[in-house]
Amino acid sequence: MNDASDPLIFMMGQYEAIIPQDRVYSSNHLWLKELEPDLFRVGFTSYSVRLLQDVYFLEWRVEAPTSLRLKQEIGEIESSKALSTLYSPAEGELVQFNEHLLDDPTPINTDCYGTGWLYDLRTSAIMKRPSEYVAHLDEGWEKTQNMLKGQIN
């Protein structure tokens, strides 16, 4: 594959969110890297991780393997500053979770594009290309800031 190109960068204020070009993306801020046709490894983008920061708790609500609907609630994540429900990025089959994260979720912070992967998903859904994902970030950035501000104030 042609993953030779440099990663894209999205500026979150001063922070550079790195968007590698060797994978595809979902609109809910996950990356999907093809392991074999239609089988993807899934993880948080650096944009997600920047907003979450130091994750200390991750819990899955479903057991692998299982079939998923788009936007199905599949788990919870919590950091010292944020929490979120986690939703499936696409319709498909969740094949396995990254078991290591359940004991220690820190790789999510330290290596979100590598050992911090979340789960493997079999899907034929069409995802965003890196440039499309960056455009999606661009488009949503103001809204995201408003949402964050709304919650901080």
Place this chain on the structure above:
Amino acid sequence: MAGKKLTVVISQAQGKHPVRSKLEEEVAAALLMDPQVSVSLVPHLYDMSADHTGLVFLRSLKGPFVLLGWQYPRALHWTLDRQQIRGHMGITELIEEIDDDEEAIDDQPSQAIGSTEMPNRNIYCIDLRVSSNPQEYIEEIHRIYEEENQQLVQLTFGSLTNGNGSSNGVAQNGSATNGSSSNGNSGLTFDLTQYILNPAESDTPSAKEEIAQFKATQPPIKRRWYPVIDYSRCTNCMECIDFCLFGVYGVDNLDRILVEEQDNCKKGCPACSRVCPENAIIFPGHKTPAIAGAEGEVAGLKIDLSKLFGGSDDDAVDLAIRERDAELMADGREMVGKSVGLAERHTTSSRCRGERDELDDLMDELDSLGI
């Protein structure tokens, strides 16, 4: 000489949660042997219907008490208030860690309507999720015991006796009057002492086993879902009653907002808590701490990113509208979107504020907050 016994009530976890059950039993067993304490076990506070004997028992308590339960203290306190079990919020030192410099800022709106008919006693609500170590609860209860007995020098609480035979005055009071005249159950006779654990009976091999058996004899109760109003925040603005289309809210004879038909509320729906301008509406079982009644400063610091990760892109009010529409649809009714029951400030085109914000300013702000 020992002062008056302190009443400690444990509100049990929902369902059969083994870890929670074990902690309840350990705490109860330790307290059972404690001469300073009278300990009772009631079903999950939030799930008991208004005429449940467990609530009748709680209403019969006239003095100060400690309530241990599986919710945020604020949620416990206002659930009690809703059941006419009132008192000052006793200050407990056993609370969730609050982040460094964010000290408890007590900025209750001055227009808040407050509770009514508040007797002069303290109710100490403690969240059993704070620690898994029973000893911490025991120590805190001893601290409260000392605190209350110091206050007794100035205050007199009725005529509770501390004799040998009667475990405490509450039981006498309860069984003599059935504690029920006020709630339309005068026909029934309750033995309110059923909730009080009696050390005399527990010379069996293990107090914990005894307690487990005691719990097993209590019939399970169904789970409920309804809003609980925090009157220390509520300003009686009526936005919730306008918003909810399921007839949950009403007003009392003083025109104060009240949750009138709790079982009309839609399970899992927290919609009205999102439109309340004072964050006064608590759903104790909701997963978001701010909605479940965490103290403002704890809740305020955790940012809910669910919208970002696929929940929806809406702001709180949009979300509330969607949640409400979903429930209307489930009821076979017409969806109403934002056309019904929203205060004007939500419907006039928003977002003129904030758009001038510099990205960098925001990130700096986030950085300073450590997000």
